[in-house]
Amino acid sequence: MSLSTIALAVFMKAIIPEGFGPSVRLTLGERKRPVPGKNDVLVKVHAASVNPKDWKLNLTLARAAPPLGRRLIPPLFGDDLAGEIVQLGAGVEGFEVGDRVYGMDMRLRTATLAEYAVIDTRRIALMPANTGFIEAAAVPLAGQTALQGLRKGQAGPGRSVLIIGASGGVGSYAVQIARQLGCHVTGVCSTRNIELVQSLGADAVIDYTAGDYRQPAPGQRRAFDLVFDVTAYETPASCGALLAPAGYFISTMGHARPALRTLLSRRRNASLLRVESWTADLQTIGEWMTAGAVRSVIDSRFTLAEAQQAYERSRSGRARGKIVIAVTPG
Numbered sequence: 001m002s003l004s005t006i007a008l009a010v011f012m013k014a015i016i017p018e019g020f021g022p023s024v025r026l027t028l029g030e031r032k033r034p035v036p037g038k039n040d041v042l043v044k045v046h047a048a049s050v051n052p053k054d055w056k057l058n059l060t061l062a063r064a065a066p067p068l069g070r071r072l073i074p075p076l077f078g079d080d081l082a083g084e085i086v087q088l089g090a091g092v093e094g095f096e097v098g099d100r101v102y103g104m105d106m107r108l109r110t111a112t113l114a115e116y117a118v119i120d121t122r123r124i125a126l127m128p129a130n131t132g133f134i135e136a137a138a139v140p141l142a143g144q145t146a147l148q149g150l151r152k153g154q155a156g157p158g159r160s161v162l163i164i165g166a167s168g169g170v171g172s173y174a175v176q177i178a179r180q181l182g183c184h185v186t187g188v189c190s191t192r193n194i195e196l197v198q199s200l201g202a203d204a205v206i207d208y209t210a211g212d213y214r215q216p217a218p219g220q221r222r223a224f225d226l227v228f229d230v231t232a233y234e235t236p237a238s239c240g241a242l243l244a245p246a247g248y249f250i251s252t253m254g255h256a257r258p259a260l261r262t263l264l265s266r267r268r269n270a271s272l273l274r275v276e277s278w279t280a281d282l283q284t285i286g287e288w289m290t291a292g293a294v295r296s297v298i299d300s301r302f303t304l305a306e307a308q309q310a311y312e313r314s315r316s317g318r319a320r321g322k323i324v325i326a327v328t329p330g
């Protein structure tokens with residue numbers, strides 16, 4: 001084997017983040033191909049997706065970590081992946097080389113903006129049969145946040161659910177999944193996204209630009225069994241007039257200040273969500289996708305070399321559905 005062939009086998013194209021905070025630069029470079037641990041698989045990544053978490057965490061590190069800490073915790077971007085298994089860890093059962101899988105791992109090690117990534121098999125599932133890599137890569141973080149938030153809020157047949165932020169990555173899945181769970185769904189979005197949210201199956205839509213819907217007039221009082229705040233802007237207090245007496249308030253504000261966390265933990269039926277990836281949850285969403293009941297809404301698609309633009313799109317806060325990165329062309 002020539003030296004250049006060995007180099008090809010060991011190195012891969014990957015996004016190398018440099019710097020922290022607003023000045024982070026995401027450039028295409030080369031990194032060592034990762035090696036799967038006992039319970040991991042090595043995946044040839046076909047598509048990855050963009051989540052606000054990456055740039056938010058990067059901003060937090062910029063503020064909090066001392067310079068030495070920053071060197072010890074290199075910024076990593078990319079949790080979601082869809083691709084093909086090319087190598088199995090020594091202890092892996094239930095997956096084969098060649099399987100098309102999707103999933104995510106939040107443990108700061110997956111770094112899916114690369115040609116290859118390792119991932120624990122508890123965090124992946126086989127891709128739904130009728131779904132391409134782009135649509136599958138959009139699902140893991142946002143789709144499971146939607147499912148786990150609705151489950152935490154006891155969403156079920158006949159329950160009325162308000163989804164604040166219904167047009168974004170998480171919200172677009174939440175509307176569809178809530179419908180699958182048998183809920184009566186009301187989505188909150190801006191005027192330009194009303195049609196999209198209706199097309200996802202919302203029974204009613206509230207335009208947040210038309211007035212403060214959180215303060216309904218006495219005759220129009222609404223009482224939702226669950227308020228799922230996907231924007232992470234609201235609190236149980238700001239949504240008090242929208243909640244039924246025993247209604248649940250669930251927020252995606254994953255990294256809340258300790259004081260708020262304590263406040264929420266004291267309130268019955270209010271909680272903050274921290275998503276985790278599980279094979280069973282991916283399979284549940286995958287079954288709905290196979291049945292055509294849930295789909296990925298793709299806001300925009302970028303190549304790996306365009307990762308910086310993809311994250312700028314996410315930071316705009318205006319994405320309709322998911323921003324996806326096609327790692328392999330096609």
Ligand SMILES: NC(=O)c1ccc[n+]([C@@H]2O[C@H](COP(=O)([O-])OP(=O)(O)OC[C@H]3O[C@@H](n4cnc5c(N)ncnc54)[C@H](OP(=O)(O)O)[C@@H]3O)[C@@H](O)[C@H]2O)c1
Nearest residue numbers: 052145165167168169170190252254273274275317318319
């Ligand atoms: N804790 C966790 O485990 C977890 C997991 C996933 C996500 N999150 C967090 O959840 C949040 C949402 O994530 P995402 O991926 O859905 O974000 P996203 O896709 O970037 O959300 C963008 C969407 O939010 C809508 N929006 C903005 N302001 C709004 C408002 N005031 N009312 C209603 N809709 C509004 C925008 O619509 P317009 O342009 O029409 O305003 C846009 O469609 C982020 O803060 C993320 O960090 C947390």
